[in-house]
Every structure is written in structure tokens, then in C-alpha cells.
Amino acid sequence: MSEYARIASPLVTRSVDRGIALVRWSAFWSAIALPLVHVPLLVADGIPPSSPLVLSLWLVNVVALVLGRHHAPHGRPRRPRGERR
Secondary structure, three states: OOHHHHHHHHHHHHHHHHHHHHHHHHHHHHHHHOHHHHHHHHHOOOOOOOOHHHHHHHHHHHHHHHHHOOOOHHHOOOOOOOOOO
16 A cells, blocks of 8 residues: 555545534434424415425435434434444
């Protein structure tokens, strides 16, 4: 392994890990905040629940839920279900 590969590999790995953590964090908090936008839209008289705007917000919320499901606060890894300490 070359000197460059030995130095670059941990940097790339750390950068990718931080990028993934940022995406998970953003998706997690978006999934929490998006329903606060849905409720006023559904209560408003002019927008039916089947409008493309509401449906697209629901789709974005589902995507955020899927991407943010493995978010670990403070960088602590989540244990799989059933695993004991």
C-alpha cells in the first residue's frame, strides 16, 4: 500500500461516514418536522387531501422516515433488535 493510500483511506472513510451521518440527521429531523406542514394544509379549506402538493409532502415524509431510521444521537450506534448489552 502506498503512503498516499494509507493516509487517504482513513480520511475518505471518515468523510463518507460524516456525510452519511449528516443525511441521516437531516432525514430524521425532516421526518419529525414535515407533519407540522401537513396539518395546516389539511385544515385549510382550499386544499383537498388528494392534491399533488399534499401527496408529494407525504412521499417526501416517507422517504425521510426511511433515510433517517438509523439516525443515532451523539454518534452512538444503534443496536439491532433483540441484541443484549
